[in-house]
Amino acid sequence: MAGSDIGLWGVPLAILGGAIRVSTPFIYVSLGETITERSGRINLGLEGILVFGAMTAYAVAYMTSSPWLGLLAASGAGACFGLFHGWICKFPKVNDIAIGIAMMLFGTGFAFFLGKPFIQPLAPHLPALPFGFWSDIPQVRAALDVNVLFLIGVGLAVVLWWAFRNTRIGLIIRVVGDSADAARAMGVDPDRVRLLSTAAGSALAAIGGGYLSLYYPGSWNEGISSGQGLMAVALVIFSRWNPLGCLAAAILFGGAGALGPALQSVGLTHGYYLFYAAPYVLTLAIMIASSSPGRTLAGAPGELSITK
């Protein structure tokens, strides 16, 4: 086969490239949620924070012409949302799941409100590394154009996996997540640890949003996220609160998300809306397969309300 005509081989290749492209926000959001949930809180609002991060990153990148400043601003904004979530959940009888739902709606609405003027203009994009330089086939080159954030995300997953096992901070977060009483006995304030864990998790989720608006799809609009933040929260349960598991699950999800566009690219347009539903169906199937009544999930933080 010569030149750019590689026929059906385009499908797995597009899925590979798509898996790398689509998985990046999943990696950041699920790693962020892992930190938060390991500390014993659940933040369902990451979907809203993701959208707000996408808007902030795009707006700041447009105004300063630097995508990195955009990402920095997004993580700052995400941390603010996280601090607010962590602070408000500290009060007795305030339900962290319900607050997450509210943050989801508020973050999205607020992003739409502030983001109106930035729908038209073009902001600078994040750079990508051309790992496909050895090939002449454009599809291969396109698939192996790996963005920097993906590589950082992979590194972050490894670092977090190591840090949860081997560092003092990792131990403190795990203790707080497993038993607030034990943490208090150690002289650790669980509310403060959860506050900071939620802030860190939300900052990562906002970076995931920044990736959406600054790299792929690479523009800000009101339909930028279609539940990535929510699916990432489900991923965390599936990967048993393990950062490396999150990485693997995120890439799997990226592949599922790339299925629709990949089939479309080889001319299969019939019913492609159903392929867009593939990631949701996959998430649901995974949740059904991986949870079961009457027994606690292995590795679940003991204080987490979602598994009780």
Next chain:
Amino acid sequence: MSEAASETAFEAVGGRRGGNPRAWIARRAEGIVLPLAALFAGMVAFSIFLLVIGKSPPELFDLMWRGGFSSWFSIQNTLSRTAPLLLAGLCVALPARLGLAVIGGEGAIVLGGVAAAAIGGVLGGSGLPGPLGIGIMALAGMAVGALWIGSVGALRHYRAVNETISGLLLAYIAIAIMNHLVEGPLRDPASLNKPSTRPLEAAYRIGSIPGTDVQWGLAVGVVACILCWVLIEKSSWGFAARIAGGNMRAAQIQGLPVGPLIVGFCAIAGACAGLGGMLEVAAVHGAANASLAAGYGYTGILVAFLARQNPLAIIPVAILLGGIDASGGLIQRRMHLPDATVLVLQGMIFIAILFSDTFYGRFKAFNPELWTEKA
């Protein structure tokens, strides 16, 4: 179960037996005063936000009043938007009484609407009388909605799948199915810019309440709220559901059929939302298209929480939020604010109402059990 224990359980779920009337009023007042205070606090926070961005809060609230409530025209507009909010609110409130945060009502609305449009299309050539056809369409919408949200409840109970996440995932799946059907098998070739199903025949469309421009859906929604209130507050099923919502494990030990209760209440909730979708098709759009996913399901979450999951309280709350919704266009034009302004206000009210949960049981005025401690 001893008599004393059952009496305590009765008291715990808001019963009146054995208490003095002042204590009863105080206890009931807490559930009215605190949400109103939270509503006010949310509006104050929004006013501060408006001041920060250099807009005038009094102007906004004046426009909100004029756009939603001040004239017969604006009231009719408000009431037309109230209908889907009533049913979407019920879709959140019923499972919430069992302790479930099911927020995927949007999915049931969308699929209920598509099912109604599909059945309406099939009936089109049959010459079936209008009211019968409308009834069949309503049943179809309700059945699909019940299936959708009922499965959320079933997954929750039998597979321990988190209902908040599964509900939202099913909402995304529902929208994908709608897009597939509306762009493909059910598409009306004449709908070019906005793919839709074939328009319903005139006989199968629902008109307005005589003398108004308000769709019959409002009456349907109000009746549904009253029926759900009777179900929850006055029936033994509702009593069992409230016990289960208070303490699932205790209910199981008591031998209450927790599984059927969860699935049943979720199915009724979904049927309400599906009916809402059917009404949007039969009374508003005349066909199923992307307009079904207008976000009523999400506003319904706020309606239910503001009403403290009480079906009767949903009626005034839905009118209030319907009015805010109705005034959105006016606010947008006059104050040059984006259409998401209403979403920001709703978000702030939502956070305030959830924060107010922490104040229950804290104020002496509302809690008779604190009165005796003083003496």
